[in-house]
Amino acid sequence: MFWLSASDNPYADNRQILVPYSDSMKAVLKRGGQEAASRPSGYTMAAGAFGNGNGGAISGNLIVAANTESNSDYIRNVKAAGLPVHPVRFPAALPETFIKFQTRLKDLVFEPFGGSLTTAAVAEALDRRWVASECMLEYVRGGQLRFPSAKAA
Ligand SMILES: C[S@@+](CC[C@H](N)C(=O)[O-])C[C@H]1O[C@@H](n2cnc3c(N)ncnc32)[C@H](O)[C@@H]1O
Secondary structure (H helix, E strand, O other): OOOOOOOOOOOOOHHHHOEOOOHHHHHHHHOOOOOOEEOOOOOEEOOOOOOOOOOOEOOOOOOOOOOOOOOOHHHHHHHHOOOOOOOOOOOOHHHHHHHHHHOOOOOEEEEOOOOOOHHHHHHHHOOOEEEEOOOOHHHHHHHHOOOOOOOOO
């Protein structure tokens, strides 16, 4: 994933995408932090370091998300409408991570390659405004079924 910004100071807050602490970190928190120790690097760890819980750990660069959706409302509704199921949808966790990380409530999310409107549906669920473009009308019509209250295109 590339993260491009039109400004030098884009909004980003990794506290919005914390992940659960590991068992070893939970143990550190439980005992009130690290014991004082000198590290091989020369850094001296103060007693109690890393003793404050912050609700979760900073997530890594790797997003682990299965792409195995096979029984969703989207698929059922698209098939029932006689429309093609988009063949290369990505997992909702992908846009969800970036939308939470880099936008605030009511911000505008633009998806230039809308496909089945996965990004749009995630943006809507996260209370962001969104705009999507897609060159295949039948994919837009299928994606529209993710929004039951939307008027037909
Ligand atoms: C990889 S798919 C996106 C799938 C989407 N993320 C989802 O989960 O459904 C890329 C989409 O971009 C569309 N596309 C390709 N070139 C385009 C263009 N120039 N303008 C608008 N849409 C385009 C394709 O038709 C295709 O549906």
